[in-house]
Amino acid sequence: MSIYSDLFLTFSKIGSFTLGGGYAMVPVMEREIVDKKGWLTQEEFTDILVVAQSTPGLFAIDMASHIGYKYRGVLGGIVGALGVALPSIVIILLIALLFQSFKDNIYVEKIFMGIRPCVVALILTPCFRMAKSAKITKYNCWIPIVCALLISLFGVSPIWCIIVAGIVGFIYGKYLTTRQ
Amino acid sequence: MIFLQLFITFSKIGIFNFGGGYAMISLIQDEVVNKHHWLTTTEFTDIIAISQSTPGPIGINAATYTGYTAVINAGYPEWAAVLSAVMTSLSIMWLPFILMISISKYLIRHKDSLAVANIFTMLRPTVLGLILAAAIMLMNVENFGSPTDSTFEFIVSCTIFILSFVGTRMYKVHPILMILLCGLAGLIIY
Structure with a gap:
């Protein structure tokens, strides 16, 4: 298997199996990239983590593109970023296509009427956890x-x-x- | 031209996003719902619910969905919407990527730099404010029902909101389980 397809598959695996986005991916990436594949040393990984936290953009994408870049240059970075993003794009596209025909369904509407207030609470909850790390x-x-x-x-x-x-x-x- | 607007808007969201997915909710909401009216508040809230229950970064999920829905709502055929969804997802990624490649060496060398640390002592509380704002702006008639016109829905919504908050905050209920429970509650109650 070529290096790039290995890079792509590794990151799309990480992308498809991590729920909760961003920070939930860090331990999975560390295990795959540092322990299993040995593409980066522990120290390099930690450096990248710090940089990804202080540069703009999506955390998971930053991590993936930076790891790919460090390992195989610009093309490696692009392959890593696309690998981690592709599963989300495909899943959401499928849902969007399905949802288009389901959204006027009365039962779907009832379900979402229950979910909407919950979503607001789910946005509010991490605020309290983050207040600690933001040193409020x-x-x-x-x-x-x-x-x-x-x-x-x-x-x-x-x-x-x-x-x-x-x-x-x-x-x-x-x-x-x-x-x- | 909706495709160009989507590209510019999501490039902007990408480069100004510090502090992860939740902070991004505020940026996307401001541009997509308040400014461009590509999505309604309820559509936007539904996307967040879907994003939280599917794998992958919330920013990509929201970008894909917005790229698709905005183009469908503008009357284009489905294949154009699929293309737009892919393009919108890529637009959120390219600027941070170029920036990262150009300054990564500098940042690694200066990772303990005072200037970066000082910028972040201000940015972190601000990002928290962004997330609070997103939550406040979603507490509206579309998501909770009106206290006067649809009192029943309003009371049910407030109860679900409080239970979800207590459940995830105090009892560490998993967000996806919480979403499933609330969906079930909606199905039974309404």
Whole structure:
């Protein structure tokens, strides 16, 4: 088997069997890439993890393309990214095709009427878990609150919140280092 | 031209996404539901439910579905919608990919850099705000029913919401199991 098809198949396997997206994939990738295939060392894998967390884009795609890139250059990166994305694209396309004919079905509508409030709760739950890793204290808890209000009440684009936060963080950091 | 708009919009969503799938929900919602009206709130909520119960990153799932639905709603045939779904999914990936390749060496060398750390001390709480905003904006009449016009649906929805929150937060019920239970509840109650 050629290196690229091996790369593609390994990542599409990871893509098709990991529910819950992004971070759920990390241990699976580590086992496949570092332990089984030996494409990267543990240290290289950890480096990539750090970089994927600090670059924009989908975490799983970032990881896959970066691992592929590190192992076999640009083409390896493209193959890795496509491998991890393809199962999702195919599954969702099949569901979209099916859903088109099912969506006016009264039972499907009843099921989704029950699911919709649950989805809102499922978005809210990780906020509390993430508050810990984002180091939210009584001094900075105003940031998420103000940001949420700006977006939901005043229609400010989330993109602006990201840009402003990045710039403020950078300038504040500069200010801290010059003061020392 | 809807194809070009989808391409530009999802490229933008890709490059401004820091902080994973949940943060991306807010970005997609803002562009796809609020600005371009490609999907209704209920369609969008249904996609999140489907994304959470199928494998793969939520961003890809949402991009694929939006690319398909937006083109179908605009009156194009099915094959065009399938092409658009694939194109939309790829548009979310290409900019971060180029950026990653160009700065990965620099980032690995400076992974303990103060500047990057400082930017992220501000970005992390902001991303949390983005997710909160997504949840707030989904608490609407379309998803919960109206307290005056459809009181029964509203009360059932609020109960499901509270039970789902307590279930996943306090009792660590798996999200997919929670979705299945709530779907079953909807089928029985309504």
